[in-house]
Amino acid sequence: xxxxxxxxNSMIVNKEKISSAGWVPDSEWILFLxxxxxxxxxxxxxxxxxxxxxxxxxxxxxxxDVTEWEYIPSISYSSQKMGTKEAVASFNELYKILExxxxxxxxxxxxxxADNPFG
Numbered sequence: 489x490x491x492x493x494x495x496x497n498s499m500i501v502n503k504e505k506i507s508s509a510g511w512v513p514d515s516e517w518i519l520f521l522x523x524x525x526x527x528x529x530x531x532x533x534x535x536x537x538x539x540x541x542x543x544x545x546x547x548x549x550x551x552x553d554v555t556e557w558e559y560i561p562s563i564s565y566s567s568q569k570m571g572t573k574e575a576v577a578s579f580n581e582l583y584k585i586l587e588x589x590x591x592x593x594x595x596x597x598x599x600x601x602a603d604n605p606f607g
């Protein structure tokens with residue numbers, strides 16, 4: 489199994505280690521931290537998922553403000569270029585987790601569940 493897919497699957501299993509997820513203004517990218525130190529960005533483009541590792545000491549807030557990331561050392565991974573069903577499925581699941589974190593859905597669901605008099 490590809491190491492990138494292994495890392496993505498690890499992020500999925502350890503989703504509580506994903507923090508600071510937020511949209512980059514005027515873009516489709518979601519920036520996030522993994523394990524409070526690894527900076528990543530992800531976006532969905534039609535049926536392709538792009539995952540970007542950012543190697544920088546800049547904060548996520550500062551990165552969000554940068555309009556051109558070409559000067560930030562990075563490497564990108566494409567679910568489409570990996571060419572496996574597992575890559576697409578893993579990238580899709582990670583992206584869904586990121587969307588849920590950005591929208592705060594976990595807290596919403598906890599609040600709704602807490603209202604259940606039978607649960």
